[in-house]
Amino acid sequence: MSVEPAIGENDSAGTKLLTQIVMGGVQDPFPLYDELRELDEGVHWCRELNAWFATRAADVRMMGSRAEAYSNDMATTSGANVHNADDPIERRYGETADKFLFFLDPPEHTTVRSVFRHAFTPQAIKAWxxxxxxxADDLIADYDDGDEVDFMGDLAAKIPxxxxxxxxGVPRSDLPLFVKWTDAxxxxxxxxxxxxARSIAIRTAVELIDYLDAIAIDRRQNPRDDLISxxxxxxxxxxxxxxxxxxxxQAVILLAAGNDTTTNLLGNGISILIDHPDVKERLGSDSSLIPRTVEEMLRFDPPFHLDFRKATDEHTLGGRDIAAETTIFHLLAAANRDPREFPDPELFDIDRQxxxxxxxxxxxxxxVGAPLARMEAAVGFSRILSKFPGISAGSSEPRRKVTNIVARGWESRPVTLRR
Ligand code: HEM
Incomplete structure (x- = not known):
């Protein structure tokens, strides 16, 4: 992917806004998202990524519902699976990434996804x-009243x-390896x-693939009550x-898809609670409000901003001519603040209908992991608030992670833990 530094003079207003967004470094992209969504019909061309961006909730929903017109077969186009096919280790990485669930279209997607119907059931979530x-309790037990911690590194990143x-079903003793591998x-x-940097990341990721492969081979012979089996x-x-x-x-994708996202949900959520002490107090006196608060956190500051699809045929969207095979990004975070669906979208409102x-x-x-992410967030906030209901901002400034335009979270979020 090439990211050019200069904003093109002849670019449309939407394209210029997208240049600012995709160049990274933006602390608060929401005002830019609002402008994009309200400009023309909310669909704009991104010069750097050679792709369209759709920003309105109705368009994003429509594309999600029409898999035949908007394909996920994008392992290579998205850049996620660029590798050196002459190198056997990189080829192994490529074969694995190519089959990640979110790069599959029906009918293969339907078959593979059916496995997860048995995994993330309400009974399984209850059992986990x-x-x-x-x-969560073991992690929180390490801290006491008045301790200042980095919520991201010390708590949010460790739970998922x-x-x-x-x-x-991997042994607890291998957890440190998992941290290294998941980062890679x-x-x-x-x-x-x-x-x-990419080649090192791929080699390290292949260590994870080999590790999970050995467990998968074992579980075919000796099934257990775990997700790999x-x-x-x-x-x-x-x-x-x-x-x-x-x-x-699919075993690998659970690590790729579920960790950073849930970590960022915890981090974004705690920040919102610190900024909204009234909500924090309501949750402290009535923990049954936590699940709906988590939903509003997901709307207001979602951990994952960009989905992508490929147009299968030439068509018109939001007044734009979309050529076949073109990538269309869904700016989920902009759609979540679309006033056509969410009145007063800038308001963090846990009573929202x-x-x-x-x-x-x-x-x-x-x-597919949504029920698990929701449960982890509900448990995390409930345990933290029950031990430290007075949790507040720490003494040093929080820092947003601004290099990644897809995942939105905090690099560091210092907090003071108070009973
Ligand atoms: C707050 C946390 C999470 C967020 C915001 C999130 C977000 C998303 C989004 C936006 C997609 C759709 C991708 C697309 O349309 O192409 C997705 C798909 C997926 N997620 Fe999550 N996710 C989270 C947590 C998890 C967890 C905990 C797991 C598993 C342990 C997980 C596993 C998956 C998988 C396997 C897919 C692919 C589904 C498919 O293509 O059919 N996610 N996630």
Missing amino acids: RPTVERI IEVIATIL LSLSTDPAVQGE LIVNTAVEDGQPLDPTVALS NKRHLAFSHGIHFC
């Missing part, structure tokens, strides 16, 4: 809840990775990471389990 509570490692996996799927052994449409390479990709936000996308690719 005590594990999440134990993990331990949760997913535990429910996947995030870098390997980031199109902005190029050259030597379910992914490799569940019978799909033809009565057979998934092909081993495809199954392995419409909770149909787009933080988890829409249609057949709707996030």
